[in-house]
């Protein structure tokens with residue numbers, strides 16, 4: 001049987017400098033005895049859904065917070081994120097006529113890779129914020145010192161979130177007949193909200209037609225929804241890895257799908273080694289410096305059986321480079337016979353500091369990278385399998401642009417992210433409409 005701790009012999013980037021190894025060991029031992037957050041069978045089902053995406057028969061919508069925080073584990077916050085994804089999925093399913101696989105960056109997205117180890121404010125240097133699983137956002141030595149007890153809080157916050165998500169998605173809230181109810185509050189008055197209302201009316205008519213024909217499918221009442229996060233802090237991920245009693249294989253039961261980030265995808269690094277041992281569907285971020293050989297070597301290590309649905313390449317090239325960098329990768333990977341899911345993350349290659357000093361992204365760049373992604377796949381005859389976005393259900397002002405335009409001067413009003421700027425609900429809907437149109441017109 002595979003040894004889940006083999007990753008310890010490989011260099012691990014971006015691990016928290018825990019000050020007290022003994023305390024960490026105690027936390028890990030406790031987590032090892034905790035129940036799984038997800039089941040192996042659910043991970044297998046997601047892998048089979050992603051296989052359909054890899055074959056060009058479905059579309060993958062993955063989105064949620066850049067960094068979840070413990071103080072936002074509440075009914076309203078979780079419901080509004082879910083609502084955003086349900087609205088986007090309704091737009092995509094109806095306007096592009098494609099089945100949508102829905103995956104949240106949720107119930108575990110608590111750890112962040114960072115560009116620098118420290119942050120300096122007014123001449124004071126402290127460890128950088130690495131996500132609520134590691135330390136706090138407050139700029140004090142106490143808050144910024146990594147504390148392994150936070151890994152336990154991550155487990156409990158993930159469990160509470162997942163519990164609510166399961167209740168919302170199977171208990172009536174996600175029933176397609178609620179399609180209007182998801183479009184309330186601030187978003188209803190935005191241009192994308194109004195457009196959505198029209199589409200919801202059409203869905204209503206289609207449902208009424210189906211009912212009149214005697215079809216009232218059970219499938220419309222609930223939604224299959226999966227949880228994903230970056231598998232960054234390996235002590236946590238390994239502590240939550242269990243052997244599946246059915247197959248004897250290892251699954252990371254902290255989430256259905258986990259991904260490896262751009263900063264930790266070294267072929268000879270600990271994250272890739274860890275992911276190679278588990279059976280969950282795996283995502284890998286690929287930035288503009290990725291070579292075709294890198295991609296092929298990742299396939300060899302993570303998906304040696306070339307199993308559709310096992311591996312998702314999440315490309316995040318930046319709007320300016322996607323048309324130039326993506327074709328070579330897609331061409332060589334396709335020629336190798338691998339059937340990966342190609343997914344576009346239009347957020348992480350388009351970050352910059354605004355004049356007013358906020359880390360932001362322009363909505364036009366986000367759209368342009370998505371368009372470039374579609375153009376490249378269209379040109380090569382391959383399937384543009386999905387999008388991966390940082391978003392929130394709230395009316396935040398973190399990314400500039402969008403139909404309900406946010407200006408640089410507006411960023412200060414509701415800049416609430418703990419790390420990177422997210423699309424608000426109205427921008428997320430705008431994006432869904434664009435993707436649906438582009439997908440349909442392919």
Ligand SMILES: O=C[C@H](O)[C@H](O)COP(=O)(O)O
Nearest residue numbers: 066112113114115116419420
């Ligand atoms: O979400 C992604 C990364 O954690 C983030 O972009 C890193 O941000 P930094 O460059 O501010 O460290």
Ligand SMILES: C=C(OP(=O)(O)O)C(=O)O
Nearest residue numbers: 113261262263285316348
């Ligand atoms: C850190 C992230 O992205 P990337 O690894 O692509 O920079 C992320 O998606 O949170």
